Amino acid sequence: MRIAVAEFSHETCTFCPEPTTIAGLEPYVRRGEAVVASARGIPSYVNGYIQVADDVGAELVGIVSAGMAPGPYTSWMDRECYEKYAGEIVEGLKTAGKLDGVLLALHGAMAVRGIPKPEAELVRRVRGVVGKTPIMVTLDLHANEDHELTAASHGVFVIRTYPHVDTEETGRVAARCLVKTIRGEFTPTQVLRKPGIISASIFQASDYHPMRDLYDRCREWEQRPGVYRMSVAPGFAYADVPDVGLSVIAVTDGDAELAERAAEDVAALAWSLRASFARPLPKPREGVAEVLRLVKEGQKPVVIADGTDRTGDSTHILKELLAQGAVNFALPGIADPRAAHHLEQNAAVGQAVTVSIGGWASEHSGTPVEVTGKITFMGRPRYQLVGPMGKGRRVQDGLAVALDLGDNRRVVVSERMRGANDSAGFEAVGIDYRTLDIIVLKDRVHHRAFWDNVSRVDFPIDAPGIGPADLSTLRYENIPDDIYPIGRRWQVAGK
Numbered sequence: 472m473r474i475a476v477a478e479f480s481h482e483t484c485t486f487c488p489e490p491t492t493i494a495g496l497e498p499y500v501r502r503g504e505a506v507v508a509s510a511r512g513i514p515s516y517v518n519g520y521i522q523v524a525d526d527v528g529a530e531l532v533g534i535v536s537a538g539m540a541p542g543p544y545t546s547w548m549d550r551e552c553y554e555k556y557a558g559e560i561v562e563g564l565k566t567a568g569k570l571d572g573v574l575l576a577l578h579g580a581m582a583v584r585g586i587p588k589p590e591a592e593l594v595r596r597v598r599g600v601v602g603k604t605p606i607m608v609t610l611d612l613h614a615n616e617d618h619e620l621t622a623a624s625h626g627v628f629v630i631r632t633y634p635h636v637d638t639e640e641t642g643r644v645a646a647r648c649l650v651k652t653i654r655g656e657f658t659p660t661q662v663l664r665k666p667g668i669i670s671a672s673i674f675q676a677s678d679y680h681p682m683r684d685l686y687d688r689c690r691e692w693e694q695r696p697g698v699y700r701m702s703v704a705p706g707f708a709y710a711d712v713p714d715v716g717l718s719v720i721a722v723t724d725g726d727a728e729l730a731e732r733a734a735e736d737v738a739a740l741a742w743s744l745r746a747s748f749a750r751p752l753p754k755p756r757e758g759v760a761e762v763l764r765l766v767k768e769g770q771k772p773v774v775i776a777d778g779t780d781r782t783g784d785s786t787h788i789l790k791e792l793l794a795q796g797a798v799n800f801a802l803p804g805i806a807d808p809r810a811a812h813h814l815e816q817n818a819a820v821g822q823a824v825t826v827s828i829g830g831w832a833s834e835h836s837g838t839p840v841e842v843t844g845k846i847t848f849m850g851r852p853r854y855q856l857v858g859p860m861g862k863g864r865r866v867q868d869g870l871a872v873a874l875d876l877g878d879n880r881r882v883v884v885s886e887r888m889r890g891a892n893d894s895a896g897f898e899a900v901g902i903d904y905r906t907l908d909i910i911v912l913k914d915r916v917h918h919r920a921f922w923d924n925v926s927r928v929d930f931p932i933d934a935p936g937i938g939p940a941d942l943s944t945l946r947y948e949n950i951p952d953d954i955y956p957i958g959r960r961w962q963v964a965g966k
């Protein structure tokens with residue numbers, strides 16, 4: 472049995488300033504055998520495919536793997552970039568020899584100028600090459616998709632953990648379905664429903680209401696004979712695309728009526744829970760004041776989820792921490808390539824410096840902040856992730872300069888957006904997270920896979936930013952009029 476594997480995965484933040492281009496993606500692209508070999512043993516969709524292929528003795532044929540580059544989120548993918556990698560997938564399939572099936576690791580939140588639904592378009596092109604050969608697709612739960620994708624593919628399977636710790640398992644679910652389909656033991660039949668809800672990522676954590684309710688209902692449906700897999704993708708609100716928002720996908724064994732009933736039921740439940748997908752979050756001043764109160768009470772460490780910053784240079788939280796006299800805090804990255812390079816060229820570890828950092832990438836980033844401190848680390852850290860998300864994955868950071876501003880106030884100036892979704896991001900720059908009362912992460916939910924075991928409180932703050940919790944502050948052009956709660960219809964009619 473020969474199965475082709477390709478990956479073209481991008482979460483596009485169309486409100487971000489820099490476009491997504493070939494130049495940005497190409498350094499991380501893999502081709503041919505490396506698509507499979509580089510994924511082996513690292514938690515990922517493709518490693519899930521590999522496990523099933525190994526089990527059944529199938530051969531995986533790597534085509535191409537293109538995905539997110541490290542660093543800040545990027546905006547609209549240009550047409551040239553999409554055509555290059557979509558074209559490589561199509562050409563690779565044409566020359567791959569006889570194939571029994573195709574596995575596509577997509578994301579679902581790719582946004583391309585001039586191609587409204589890029590994943591569905593890609594699968595249609597793949598279909599054009601492989602004909603009736605089964606095609607299975609795995610997606611991130613931030614996927615914005617509609618019936619065009621399910622119409623073009625045999626089966627669509629979405630992860631259902633946020634933080635994302637089940638990519639490998641979902642890869643196995645898709646690959647098993649493919650193998651059974653190839654053997655003629657299964658007739659994949661899928662239905663997609665979109666209840667019309669858009670929500671900020673920060674309200675989509677899978678262990679909490681309302682997402683947990685939806686996934687519980689999915690698991691109930693999966694107890695019924697014939698239901699193979701239920702998926703809910705809450706979607707990615709920071710891509711201004713026509714198929715934005717929550718979707719439910721049911722895959723059954725040959726039973727269209729059952730798939731429809733299951734998908735309708737979960738979609739109706741999502742609609743009934745729609746108000747739970749948004750709530751007001753504290754702004755920086757009140758939020759930081761509340762965090763300091765929690766620390767004073769001994770409820771520490773507190774993790775501040777500074778989730779709105781998609782460029783990495785926002786200074787709103789740092790400014791408030793300094794103004795309100797916080798101590799024992801750390802930010803693993805304020806992105807500022809100019810400041811970082813200036814320090815590398817003009818200063819050394821151990822030296823005291825004054826430097827102005829951040830607040831440059833967009834109108835939302837705030838203004839630069841002048842800090843004075845001692846350099847405790849300078850370099851380009853290389854390390855491996857240690858948390859449940861991506862454990863073992865190697866990270867190569869750009870230049871990072873760690874400053875101690877006194878009173879254990881730690882700020883890292885970084886060449887590009889830099890996070891710390893587990894402790895390795897701090898240890899790599901010489902910061903001992905156990906000494907901290909406040910840990911500020913430019914992240915929404917992923918960090919919780921590791922940090923919920925460390926922190927007493929996870930505290931989201933809705934600073935001004937490109938990825939706000941309050942979606943009504945964004946200017947959309949392409950979303951449906953009736954999408955809840957910010958489509959034009961809801962604004963006119965009121966909530």
Ligand SMILES: [Zn+2]
Pocket residue numbers: 611612613635
């Ligand atoms: Zn995601």
